[in-house]
């Protein structure tokens with residue numbers, strides 16, 4: 001397992017087909033993750049600056065994300081508002097923009113950090129492999145990381161995404177398809193054990 005300081009995987013690259021906006025959380029921060037038509041990945045606060053509607057129920061159109069409620073559009077990369085349907089001839093004020101987070105796509109995973117000091121930490125160098133399905137666990141990230149270390153599972157590199165209080169997601173990159181099949185069931189057993197241990201406390 002590799003512990004990454006500050007940066008965490010929040011989606012798989014394959015979670016971002018054209019037009020789709022993927023919803024997740026990191027350290028309690030709701031996130032909308034999407035890919036522009038040109039392939040740029042965006043990780044934004046899941047909240048439209050107009051009336052606070054979740055971006056994740058919107059749609060990615062070309063290189064913009066369109067909010068579901070009043071169809072305001074926001075640019076990939078900058079998050080700047082580009083179009084307000086009620087005022088089609090006016091350029092939106094520069095202050096109207098989505099809250100964006102830094103993003104790196106590596107190893108088939110999308111990485112970001114939401115802490116205020118964006119300069120801290122780095123995304124680990126990971127070997128190419130097979131991205132494992134994300135496994136939600138109703139336990140804190142530190143507990144899940146400790147259990148993964150103790151389990152000494154081989155054949156993959158694991159990362160833990162701290163979702164919110166007491167909730168995590170195990171993500172991983174398996175060495176190959178054979179390792180993937182073995183690890184899927186091992187991780188499922190680990191999840192059940194962790195959640196069962198918690199239930200009897």
Ligand code: FES
Nearest residue numbers: 048050051067070
């Ligand atoms: S709430 Fe998003 S455009 Fe109005």
